[in-house]
Amino acid sequence: MTTSLHRPLTDTAWPDVVHVPAGPRAVAGARVAAAIFRHAVQRLPLQVVLPTGVRIGAGGPAAPALRVHDLPSMMRRLATSGLIGFGESYVAGEWEANDLAAVIAVFARAVDKLVPSPLQHLRRLLLAAHPSADRPTSAQSPGNVHRHYDLSNELFAAFLDETMTYSAALFDHPTDAVWGDLAPAQLRKMDRLLDQAGVGPGTRLLEIGTGWGALAARAADRGAFVESVTLSSEQLDHARRRIADAGLSDRVRVRLADYRELTGSFDAIVSVEMIEAVGLEFLPAYFDTLHRCLAPGGRIALQAITMPHHRAITTQRTYTWIHKYIFPGGAIPSTRMLRNQASAVGLTMVDDLAMGVSYAATLRLWADRFDEHRGDLATLGFDELFARTWQFYLRYCEGGFRAGYLDVHQVTYRREGDS
CATH class of the missing domain: 3.40.50.150 (Vaccinia Virus protein VP39)
Known part of the structure; x- marks a missing residue:
């Protein structure tokens, strides 16, 4: 058998999954991210179930469903890392989906309109660059x-x-x-x-x-x-x-x-x-x-x-x-x-x-x-x-x-x- 070269995900392996972003920027940004998230999903053929049980989204009963378990942590990740944070939030168990590929497909079809145009120009300033390595x-x-x-x-x-x-x-x-x-x-x-x-x-x-x-x-x-x-x-x-x-x-x-x-x-x-x-x-x-x-x-x-x-x-x-x-x-x-x-x-x-x-x-x-x-x-x-x-x-x-x-x-x- 070939020995796996992958280490388990721990604090020292992939810390960005294990630890939720903290600090003033993450807390303040989470409020902005939450507003953008709500504005986006209210126009999408999705059902988003918040931890309170409130449902948002333009999808009917048969639409793909995204269930949020930890909204503050999810929004902090979106605020500090954008779509990287969206994926890390899933891996961390902060949200689930009844049909994950269908949920992703809904977001992918609307990708050009998810973030308001004025804010799209700030992406390069806020998000990480490719590592030179x-x-x-x-x-x-x-x-x-x-x-x-x-x-x-x-x-x-x-x-x-x-x-x-x-x-x-x-x-x-x-x-x-x-x-x-x-x-x-x-x-x-x-x-x-x-x-x-x-x-x-x-x-x-x-x-x-x-x-x-x-x-x-x-x-x-x-x-x-x-x-x-x-x-x-x-x-x-x-x-x-x-x-x-x-x-x-x-x-x-x-x-x-x-x-x-x-x-x-x-x-x-x-x-x-x-x-x-x-x-x-x-x-x-x-x-x-x-x-x-x-x-x-x-x-x-x-x-x-x-x-x-x-x-x-x-x-x-x-x-x-x-x-x-x-x-x-x-x-x-x-x-x-x-x-x-x-x-x-x-x-x-x-x-x-x-x-x-x-x-x-x-x-x-x-x-x-x-x-x-x-x-x-x-x-x-x-x-x-x-x-x-x-x-x-x-x-x-x-x-x-x-x-x-x-x-x-x-x-x-x-x-x-x-x-």
Whole structure:
């Protein structure tokens, strides 16, 4: 068994969850936050049940319900940390929801209107900036990856399907998907990417972001020769064992490497939901690598999470709960950013499939599975606060895709001038 690298959430581990903000600023700000919160939810299709039993919100009896247990503490967190405080308040048990993803989806649909416009300009002054240590440089990216993907292979196995695929599946009928549909949908996703990249017998394939090795093995089964790179030592070990057990070691090489240091010429390149770890400032370097490593006549197939362009611009300097607790240094681009960066290096988009509804279904199945296996986390070294953190993370993302605030695309590129 792999030893968990995560410490229990204690006063010395994640103090901002354990301790409620104190001091004059927190107390005064809580009153302002409470007024903004009430003003926002009174216009939303929600039911918010306050500790006194009073209900606010524009939602009827069937609307998603948010029940507040500790209003003063929740408002202090919102006042001092914004949406980071909103997530920390959930983890601390200060509020609950009957359908957490649905509640998040309601907020996500109204995100541009939750805070009055005059106060939005104060956000940069009041909220924390990105830590410089999280900037996804070549020196610091391994540490960012380590903090998420190296938590424990057993942790991820507790909620992923047997393919150990940690990205959006592609369902035929996503809204009706059940657990047994997930693994076939993951294989469908992989096969479409490989088809778009033209991967077949003898193809020299570069995979940027190995995951746990499922796509590399799938490509090798087609007869391709695969070079796959990752920054996760846990994933490296698992992928190498998987490749060896499948008898594919002569066709797949998996190694630790940063995308910026890659060289060589490949007939095809695939990269699945790795671009989110690149950071917006390093998108030019990422696309330069894609162009540099693609042989004439080759194809690139990416799967990328995206958000609307105006939100990507507005939030590009925002330090979020996801940054702090889940994905340090990450950033979600817009489709316009992808198109502009590809064009800048001489790549032309030839296909684009939006599949956000499938990601909402994928996350719903993961979160349901995670909830079913929460009792197993203690044996891996994870405590209840960690479980609530990841429960919030999975449902938070599900809600974003349900609302259409987030999307995911499979995008195919070729070199300009190639037919």
